[in-house]
Amino acid sequence: MMPCRTAGSKPGRCAPHRLPALLLGALLAGPVTAQHAAHGPALGKVHMPIPCSEAAQALFDEGLLHQHSFGHDAATERFRAALQAEPACAMARWGMALARLDNLFATPDEGAQAEARALLTDAAIPPAARNAWIAALADLVAPGRPWPERLPRFAAAMRDNALANPRDEEAQVFHALALLMAAPADDALAAAQQEAAAILEPIWMRQPEHPGVMHYLIHAYDVPALAPRGLPAARRYAAVAADSPHALHMPSHIFTRLGEWQDSVGANRRSADLARRSGLVNDELHARDYLVYALLQLGRMRDAQAVWQEAQPLLPRMNRAHLGGPYAAAAMPARLALEAGDWAAAAALPLVGSDRPEVAALPRFARAIGLIRSGRTGEAAPEIAALRQHEAALRAGSEPEWAARLAAQAAGASGLARIAQGEVEAGLAELRAAAEAEEAVPKDVVIPGPVAPLRELLGEALLSLGRPAEAEAAFVRVLASEPKRFRSLAGAAAAAGRPPLAIARYRLLLAIAGDADADRPEIVAARGVLATAR
Template identity: 45%
Template sequence: MRRCLAAILMLLACAPPAHAQEDHQHHPAPERLGKVHFATSCAPAVQPAFDRAVALLHSFAYDQADMGFADVLARDPACAVAHWGRAMTHYHQLWDVPVGAGLAAGAREIALAEAMPPASARERALIAALRAYFDQADRIAAPVRAMRYSDAMAKLARDYPRDDEIAIFHALSLIATASPGDRDHARQKRAAAILEPIWKRQPDHPGLPHYLIHAYDSAELAAKGLAAARLYAKIAPSAPHALHMPSHIFTRLGLWDDSIASNIAARDAAKAQGDVGEQLHAMDYLTYAYLQRGDAASAAHEVADLHAITGLSGAGFKIGYAGNAMPVRLAVETHDWASASQLTPIANSTPQVAALVWWARALGKLRARPPAAADGDIAELQKCREALRAANDSYWTAQVDTLLKSAQAWRFAAAGDREAAIATMTAAADEEDGLEKLPLTPGPIVPAREQLGELFLLTGKPHEALGAFEAALDLAPGRRGSLQGKAAAERQISSR
């Protein structure tokens, strides 16, 4: 008995205290953002913090990157290039065009950088290149300033041919200034040609697979981006955007299970970090993927979670697009025309995202049985298009014009004018096919070419319908509506 008691006491003495076990169990996982080294002339003690901030910047974790650069400046106030870093966090090259406070903050950081004692020639050149974007913002359009910045980065890349970070930021600027109407993707291919060799040298750099995914985010190039899509989330799993980005390629290739897994991880990580914009971005892609898998219940759950978030504003494109698009996707893709007809844009929505809702309302009324008038919703679509035209936003003017033509085509169909319906939807499809989507969107809610196939089926033209659905699948492989439409067309053809 004594020996047993002694053994128990010895085990208790050797065991770690309960609080130590609890601390070990709840110790947070180490941060993993990939490996970046951005050489600076700042104090050596702040170099690791500067590298971390740049790694965050490469994964578009803009708020955290800004805090990182601010921390560098607090520890080394003479680090002028950290002001460049803070300015870069306000220039979301593939997202919102900086306006208002964001634009002013970026300009202010560049001015602070230039007012400081000269740093290295390389750093002065980086600061000057970014100034080309923020200068004269009140008089020069954002696309012109973006091209000016890209040209400055091209010169900088020539002046510093061995500097990988300069080359990577130059490649990003090429992607950001690619024309949506360029179906040859010339600038994206130039960017990829810069990034691919660097990735071989720096396989753990987060910016390289990230920007390669963006470079390859098109029907033509998507297959080339699969390697980057498979690895980016493993390189920088602490960044919610890195968890989401692979789904851009998965969506292009119709890999819905992969997209779902990617966006669940991104959604949960963004929610944990309080990043509402990134959370909704992932939820929008997740809703889209669920619908393509035929899982309307899971898509509805995401939309319900969206509606549970209070105080959303559509003023920013990232939140505004996802917040409006998700319920539209659910209603339109499931042909819930009653729900579609009752949707309303979220507060402060910009014309390009409010247009999605007016389009869905019009379809909800026109495709109901019996159809109802949708003239008011179509008039709202026209107002959105004219507001964008007045703002000289040619890309979104064209996109909203596609929605307008689609709604008008369904109005012709509801009125029994089949020829006008098909002609109008064909014009919508041709216009839409001529433009690439933006990085924030999985693609059109329902491609106009797919809708054209639906019209052909309704008008008893299965051969024409089959051609439309096959063309839609060329641009968006695996879309459930196009696959079902193709099967229906083939059944009609075989039954004749």
């Protein structure tokens, strides 16, 4: 067992891992098919000097190249090959442990954390310059505290590492990544994101093909106020790392923020196609969810339905331990029903068997809205109750942002139900408060956009009550954070108090959704208004 130092401890012996030796052996075993980065796929360029042999160094760099684009399986293979080339190469174990955590912007499952802990144990200690890397990651996966509470400590450790090694650009990159992982959810200024971007932008000037720099810049700018600054990295990343499904998908985070739907469609089609050829089911499902969302904003319901139909054979093979695939699989049918205004289909959505409350809640919310909007308000109560149960489970599991999102959805559905039952003012007040609460929770990286924004539902309720001025204000506010959103733009046009304003908005809708299904009610209404205006 290796001597080590973890944050807040004295030098000594690492605590023994609890995984059986056979399981740890399985993690370290496996075929070695690594290829030198210079002759391999288009993934960019990266180099991080480690105190290991030349052969291990080359394989480690290949692993890091894949890791920076969240190609975790390929990264694990390369890091494992580096360890086989030099069994004493502790940083190869560090790489395997990092890759095992999967998407670093989500909470890893307990099994992955346990495997990462095992990999960081029983390895020879590297020279002091690399000890901090292992200590910081070991502390991150140490049990005893909820994952969100560990992230600030990890960011602080990576900051110390970066300060101690100012010329090590990988230390600076991982410091920026840690800042993004630990960014406070309730910071309207996005201070952590701006700090991370300030670290990464100069490095990008020096290393224009570094995949991690571009990847993490996109995450840093994935907030409404900063999104335009993310376009250069978004467009460059997909070109530099063209053989990474995740790199092809990532630009759509910025495209979605800006309402650049055609660009998002192209990015996610390419990502889904490459993920399918690579056998990466969760990556393909995640790209397809973003693709469905973009197509719906273009009014292309039939194309969006086809994307979902093509995804369904993948569902038995998705990795249910990771959020991206299961969330996408539950979100796509909910989006299709709600954005089409097909309330009967929304009310009849099948429930999802998942031990992830945020996934199981998706059809519950859609069913509640569908039941209320189709005149079956009394049947929505069990769905709202289920949403609140899922919220409680998320709070108990230390997932406050997801819990807040579900609490807002439950309150929003409750408000709609009260409006339908004649408690108009009380229902509107509850729905308004729910919309405020939903908008206070930042978008999770797994979500392209809400399945139905609560403020949009508020606008539609106000419009149906004959209160167009209030409805218009609600739709305009949605469009401030969700630019060029189809239903909100159509609602803002329908609610416009002056004909010239309605005409301008309907023209914009038709310009954005030029290839929309001709029978979409919003498109029919737009063409009718414009024909009359002539």
